[in-house]
Amino acid sequence: MQTDSLLERRYRVLGHNSPLFYDKPLHLVRGEGVWLYDAEGRRYLDAYNNVPHVGHCHPRVVAALSRQAATLNIHTRYLDENVVAYAERLTSLFDPQLSMAMFCCTGSEANELALRIARDCSGGLGIISTAWAYHGNTAAVMQVSSLFTPEDRRGPYVRTVPVMDPYRDRAGRSDEELATAYADDVKRAIDSFSAAGVRFAGLLYCTAFSSEGLPTVPVGFMAKALAHVHAAGGYFIADEVQAGFGRMGSHIWGHQKLGVVPDIVTMGKPMGNGHPLAGVVARRDLVEAFTKSNMYFNTFGGNPVSAAVGMAVLDVIEEEGLRENAVTVGDYTLAKLKQLGERHTLIGDVRGAGMFFAVELVSDHQAKTPATAQTKRLINLMRERGVLISRIGMHDNILKIRPPMPFSQQHADLLVDTLDQVMETL
Ligand SMILES: Cc1ncc(COP(=O)(O)O)c(C=O)c1O
Numbered sequence: 001m002q003t004d005s006l007l008e009r010r011y012r013v014l015g016h017n018s019p020l021f022y023d024k025p026l027h028l029v030r031g032e033g034v035w036l037y038d039a040e041g042r043r044y045l046d047a048y049n050n051v052p053h054v055g056h057c058h059p060r061v062v063a064a065l066s067r068q069a070a071t072l073n074i075h076t077r078y079l080d081e082n083v084v085a086y087a088e089r090l091t092s093l094f095d096p097q098l099s100m101a102m103f104c105c106t107g108s109e110a111n112e113l114a115l116r117i118a119r120d121c122s123g124g125l126g127i128i129s130t131a132w133a134y135h136g137n138t139a140a141v142m143q144v145s146s147l148f149t150p151e152d153r154r155g156p157y158v159r160t161v162p163v164m165d166p167y168r169d170r171a172g173r174s175d176e177e178l179a180t181a182y183a184d185d186v187k188r189a190i191d192s193f194s195a196a197g198v199r200f201a202g203l204l205y206c207t208a209f210s211s212e213g214l215p216t217v218p219v220g221f222m223a224k225a226l227a228h229v230h231a232a233g234g235y236f237i238a239d240e241v242q243a244g245f246g247r248m249g250s251h252i253w254g255h256q257k258l259g260v261v262p263d264i265v266t267m268g269k270p271m272g273n274g275h276p277l278a279g280v281v282a283r284r285d286l287v288e289a290f291t292k293s294n295m296y297f298n299t300f301g302g303n304p305v306s307a308a309v310g311m312a313v314l315d316v317i318e319e320e321g322l323r324e325n326a327v328t329v330g331d332y333t334l335a336k337l338k339q340l341g342e343r344h345t346l347i348g349d350v351r352g353a354g355m356f357f358a359v360e361l362v363s364d365h366q367a368k369t370p371a372t373a374q375t376k377r378l379i380n381l382m383r384e385r386g387v388l389i390s391r392i393g394m395h396d397n398i399l400k401i402r403p404p405m406p407f408s409q410q411h412a413d414l415l416v417d418t419l420d421q422v423m424e425t426l
Pocket of ligand 1: 105106107108109111134136137210239242243268269292
């Protein structure tokens with residue numbers, strides 16, 4: 001009753017188009033670790049949310065937040081030990097050439113700032129992003145977010161290039177041939193800017209290719225494409241909003257796993273474990289050139305509370321070995337999901353890295369026909385059985401499984417067993 005009336009009130013004041021998960025929206029009231037609790041006291045295993053990266057309401061993060069909030073919180077135009085120490089710690093996690101940080105409050109703002117830096121420093125406007133990508137909600141960032149912006153609304157300064165998905169696009173080609181085909185597509189997009197009289201500014205992609213469906217991009221895949229980008233005077237912006245902070249297990253950043261060094265990196269979501277903290281880390285020469293001719297001030301981005309929270313998140317990741325946990329539990333979970341794939345013909349492909357998994361559902365293995373309707377039913381049935389996951393991909397037929405990082409083998413067992421039971425009923 002309480003939930004029904006809340007839904008009605010929400011519709012009235014926020015509208016029917018403000019997105020909500022599940023056919024029966026969830027009314028959550030509490031979180032702890034990998035668990036969420038609804039208004040009726042029912043417990044859900046959270047196998048979806050990456051924002052509570054170190055676990056919902058982690059006591060260490062909550063304590064850092066409340067301690068600093070009770071001491072001082074102010075906008076960012078004063079000297080503050082927290083933000084300098086945090087920026088030093090954060091940049092130390094990158095390749096040495098990525099040595100300067102700028103802070104903001106959302107991933108959208110981080111990507112907006114990155115686009116401004118790339119455009120200002122290159123003197124160009126043309127940006128290449130991947131097909132079916134999402135990078136945020138500002139006017140400029142929406143134009144490079146093809147997931148929600150149809151081609152005729154992307155404007156003249158955006159081209160999209162699909163990332164190669166070895167499951168669907170291999171067509172008998174080796175990794176090397178796939179990489180060359182992708183690099184050729186990037187080169188063609190750069191040439192099409194020149195043909196249209198648009199100077200090129202850069203290439204932007206999410207280093208997990210999350211919205212694109214988490215394709216297993218081979219190591220070394222990007223090198224040729226990035227050579228074209230740099231030869232054309234553009235910059236590579238790595239969006240680490242989803243892949244960063246150890247999510248991919250083997251490395252702290254998705255671009256490190258791909259074996260490339262970006263010119264500009266953007267990050268958000270997990271950075272503040274739910275507190276609105278986001279940022280850009282970039283090459284010193286680019287940040288200095290940009291800030292010389294552009295004023296950048298963000299009232300809240302990197303304030304003393306945000307910096308204290310960001311630091312606590314890094315402490316927890318390191319002290320609790322959460323990246324290492326993403327390797328061991330991640331490998332375990334992936335293996336179990338693959339075993340499930342041998343039992344259920346609906347599963348066409350299982351892939352992932354670290355604590356990020358995709359299970360692609362198809363109704364015909366040969367034709368790889370997307371099982372979109374079953375995927376939607378499945379995530380709703382999982383929710384009914386107390387496990388939260390979602391879906392991604394161009395056909396909305398890929399289960400998106402991306403739990404908070406303290407996910408354990410027991411949690412993985414519960415996830416996969418529930419998935420097994422639900423698939424039996426489809
Ligand atoms: C890869 C990626 N980049 C950027 C964003 C935008 O972040 P925010 O919603 O914090 O603005 C998102 C959000 O889903 C994202 O997934």
